[in-house]
Amino acid sequence: MKKLFKVLGIAVLVVLALLVTLPLLVESRIDGIVRREAEKRLAARLDFERLDLSLLRHFPRASVDLKGLTLVGEGEFAGDTIVAARRISVVVNLGSLLGGEGLEVTKVVLTDPSVSARKLADGRVNWAVMKPSEEVGKPVGETEAGEEPSSFRLSVRDVRIDGARVSYRDDSSGMRLRTAPLRLRLRGDLSAAQADVRLRLDAADVTFAAGGAELLRSATVGAEIEAAADFAARRFELSRNRLQVNDVEVSLDGWVALSDEGVAMDLKAAAPKASFRDVLSLVPALYARDFRDLRATGELSLSAWARGTLAGERLPAFGVSLGVSDGTLRYASLPGVIERIDLKASLTNPGGPMDATELDVERFSLALGGNDLRASLHASRPVSDLRLRAELDGRIDLGALSEAYPLGEGTRLRGLITANVRGEGRMSDIRQKRYRQMQASGVFTIENLELSLPGVPEVHIDRASAGVSPDALTLGELTARIGRSDLAARGQLTDYLGYLLGEGDLAGKLYLRSELLDLNQLLPESSQPAAAAQEPDAAPAAEAKPLEVPRDMRLSLSVAFRKVLFRQMEIADLAGTLSMRGGVLSLDGLKMGLFGGRVNASGRYATADDPLHPSLSLDLSVQQASFARTFAELETVQRLVPLFEKTGGDYSLTLRMNARLQPSMQPDLGTLDARGEIRSEHIRLGNIAALDALARVLRDEGLRQIEARDVRIRFTVADGRIATQPFDIRMGKTSINLSGVTGLDETIDYTARVTLPEGSAGGVLSTFNVHIGGTFSSPEITLGLKEAARDAVRDVVEEQVQKLTGGKDVGEVLGEAFEQQAAKLRAEAARAGEKLVEAARGQRQQLIDKAKNPLAKAAAEKGGDALVREAEKQAANLAAQAEQQIETLRRKLTAEKGE
Incomplete structure (x- = not known):
């Protein structure tokens, strides 16, 4: 007996060892079969991370798990993931693993699959992944001569899908379907000629849209279907079936048969247990808001039928009817009630094309707050030439509606x-x-x-x-x-x-008037400029979006607005015509008071090409506007022309500009292209860092303030920089010719030709160049010392020679008078040299004062010392050249006297 138990134990161990080790021996074979069959049968790319085989989980059958499975489209759908599943489990007959007749599949389980189905506008679908075959409809096992037999034989009895996420998009009709999660179980011997098949479906968060309307939102859908299936005849008899959408439960009876000609059917559906409240659960606006609080009464009738064959574009005859009588609707938390709800509606087709379908809402009426509302609608020929007949008559008290329907907190x-409207037409x-x-x-x-x-x-x-007529x-x-x-x-x-x-497109002409139009209050916050500071715990700002001009409107707007507020701007007496067409808003001769002056504007604002980055083109003519108000009210000027802040007086302007706008409605200054001319009869500038620096360098306090008349400046804007052509400014007896460039980062690069009044700088250095660099708030001044010294020598010598020789006899020139003038020439040259060195020392000190750390100060001192040495060198040259000119003149005069 002990020997028997020992033998049995050994046998059990051997069997267990085989059950554990055998999968390791055949896994690679199954892996190859699956990949080979997929490549042979599918016009898509099937892949999986790992294949596991177990003989214990479903013994005496084997279990094959495909983990990380994906099915990716090819061709037009290349890159589209049609199916992605965490795991697919397939149960197969153990004998088929060891035999040579292929795998016999009996059960399939999909865990957490994601299915994305798509239909293109031309009718192609991404799920048509089976390669074309001439073997469709052949008996199982029959093959052509020389053809390798299939490695699969389906004998499925159980199919399960758990946690599925399904999305469907039909570009040809605009239909959309989305659901997650979805559970499905299908049971029955699908390989038998005849079998009883059971299907159960549960789907949550179902959203369905068709024809531009959302028909279901976050709905729950369920189905329990039992059918007697005759697979040989391809006929299915339905019995004891239940379909449910939200709270509406429908029974379905009849039969469906498949043939080469189409799908024949004779089906009836009814909802004997459904109430008026249940039907209201199908209305997204009601179901999504406090539906549990909804109370509804009334008699309901709901039925549907379909009889005939669905083949191509031909529909079977069908009819759907819905009726409600003496219905009421109220929310427990609200005092109001909608009552006397009466509805009779049907959707029918006698059998044939979709164009034969008719919708008839024979009557719809309700009472609310003592007011009645009645409506009717009839629609036919929806495909070839839609025909509509509609009528609406009654009154709605919106206050009573807010007491009967929850509008939301704060509303x-x-x-x-x-x-009282009616209409009919095609x-x-x-x-x-x-x-x-x-x-x-x-x-x-x-x-x-x-x-x-x-x-x-x-x-x-x-x-x-609004009065209604057919055309307007x-x-x-x-x-x-x-x-x-x-x-x-x-x-x-x-x-x-x-x-x-x-x-x-909607067309027309409107006349608009307003005493006050506060666009800062009306526009979305996202289009307003961000605050300078934001609280740390403040909610993040909404994504900025510009105002979009509708593409489907052709409107002419004649406007007369007394006062308009937009950002920091206050616009007065705005009048003119705005035209809206194809996503473009055109301004035609718009006149307004702005920046303390008058403005005429024409141009266009377009969002048709790029709604997030509109294009703007403007022609502006500005008369007598204030520099200070322009700076205070226009952010673009604050960034491009900060000089306006320190400028007093008025100006006139002509400007032509083009730019792209940012989502915040501010110009993208990198795309700004403009040219124009600014004119002013009288301007005042002061407290400007560049002028203060120039005054310190030249030791002339009068340069700190500028008062100029009849200023005329031409300018261009491109690549984020504003360039001014040379223009003259007179400050008392001093004149400056100025030109240069200002950048977005407030960098400046200007050249000034300064002409001092006669008698300044000892009669020398009266005209010289100054380079103004750095930034507007921290300018850097550089004098043209070499050029100034060279010009000074020439001018001083020529002036003194003229004084010495002008209109006199040579004899009178030579002698004591000559020596006196020569001494004056030497003194003037010396004073000019001293002024030159003094200016260089002033510039050296400016460099040192601007240095912010010891290293920078050392560099500034070194650079400043070089400037002073250069000035001293030029001063010495000035004296030497003066002496040389004196001696040259002396020799010339002596030679003339000897003659």
């Missing part, structure tokens, strides 16, 4: 809207603007509307009305207040039907 709504008439072929009449009115939203200025509309909406006088701003408008809008149906 307040009041006012009365009255509508889409082709709208597209061709055959408005006389259509019918439209009625009027809209709004009275005493008040709207308050968190973070948005309050809106008050005293009264507004005629706006009566609209008077409104938005925050601090007021607005009055009237005019006419044409082509409004095509615009509302997405088939054309």
Whole structure:
């Protein structure tokens, strides 16, 4: 007996050893089979990180796990990840692993898969990854002569998907579907000729949109389906089936059969247990907001059917009907109630093309706060030529609505809207603007509307009305207040039907008036300049976005605004015409008071090409504007022309400019290209670092203040730098010719030709060049010492020679008079040399004073000493050249006398 147990124990150990070691022997074979079959059958790239084989987990079957699986498209969908799964588990028959007939798959489990399905506008889909084959429909196991048989035989009985994330995008129709997570289980012998199949589906956070409308938002969807499947005949009999969307539960009965001609069906759906409240759960605006607090009553009828064949573009006959009678809707937390809700609607198709589908909302009515609202809608021929007939009649008290529907915290709504409108027509008439072929009449009115939203200025509309005709909406006088701003408008809008149906541009002409328009309050905060400092715990600022000009509007706006506030600017009496077309806003002869003067402006602001970086072009003519106000109110001037802050007086300007704007609506100065001319009859400049530095170097306090008349400056702006052409400024008896460049970083590079009044600097150094560099707040002054000395020698000698010889006989010149004038010449040259050295010493001290550390001070001292040595050298040259000229003149006069 002991020997028997020993043998059995050894046998068990051997079996266990085989179960553990055998997978290691065949894993590589299975890995190769999977990759080879995928390459042979798929027009996509299938890959996985690892393949694991276990014989114990589902014994006597084997389990194959593919971890980190991805399926990536090719061709048009190259790079698109169609499927990505953390793990796919496949259970196979153990005997098929060891035999040569291929793998027999019985169970498939997908864990945390992500599926991204996409359909292009031309109809191509990214999930069509199976390579074309002529073997479709062949009995299993049948192959052509010489063809290698398939390595797979499906005998699946159980398919599971857990934690799936699914997205679907149809570019041809605009349909969108997204859900996560999704769970699915499919059970049944899928390899048998006939079997009972059970399917269970649960999906959360389902969002579905079609035709530009969001039909489901964050919905829950479930399904339990049992079907008797005849796989040979490809027919499925449905019984005891349940479909559920949010709170609506629908039963589904009938059959579906697949054939080469299409999908034949005879299906019926009903919702015997559904209530009016359940149907309201399908409305995204209601389901997403306090739905648990919603109470609804009323009789509901909901049914649907489909009978016929779905083949290509041909639909089976179908019908969906929805009815509500004597419905009420109220929220437990609110005092108001919407009552007497009555609805009768249907969607039908007799069988045939989609164009035969008709939507009929025969009646819809409700009562709110003692006011009734009635509407009807009929739509047909949705594909070939949409035909619409609609009617709206009644009043809505917005105050009563806010008491019956939760608007959100901080939201307040009041006012009365009255509508009596009806219309009928075809889409082709709208597209061709055959408005006389259509019918439209009625009027809209709004009275005493008040709207308050968190973070948005309050809106008050005293009264507004619009008369409806087929070709135009005629706006009566609209008077409104938005925050601090007021607005009055009237005019006419044409082509409004095509615009509302997405088939054309809105056109028209409006007249706008305002006493105060505060754009700083009306514009989004993200388009306002950032504060200089922000609290550490403040919320991050919203992403800046410029104002976008609609592309689907062709409007002419005639404006007359008494006062407009925009950033730091205060604009007075703005009047002119604005034209809006194709994403471009054009200014035509706009006139306004700005910067204390008058401005005429023409140009365009365009967002069509790049909504985040609009283009701006302007032609400006400015008359008698203030330098100081311009600097205070315009940030661009603060960055480009800081000199305006210290300039008194008025100016006139002509300017032509082009630039791209940043998302904050500020010009991108790197793209600014401009040219113009600025003129001023009288300007005053003082307390300017560059002038103070020049005065210190030249030892002339009069240069610290400038008063100039009849100034005329031509300038250009490019690559973020403003360049001025040479212009003259007179300061008393001193004149300066100035030209140069200012950069965005406040760097300056100017050359000044200074002409001092007669008698300055001992009669020498009256004209010299000065280079002004550094920055506007920290300028660096450099004198042209060599040029100044050379010019000084020439001028002084010529002047003294003229005094010595001018109009006199040679005999009179020589003698004591000659020596006296020669002595004066030597003295003038000496004084000029002293002035030259004094100026150099002043410049040396300026360099030392600006040094901020010992190392910089040592360098400044060294550079300053070099300047002084150069000045002393030029002073010595001045004396030597004066002496040389005296001796040359003496010899010349002596020779003339001897003759």
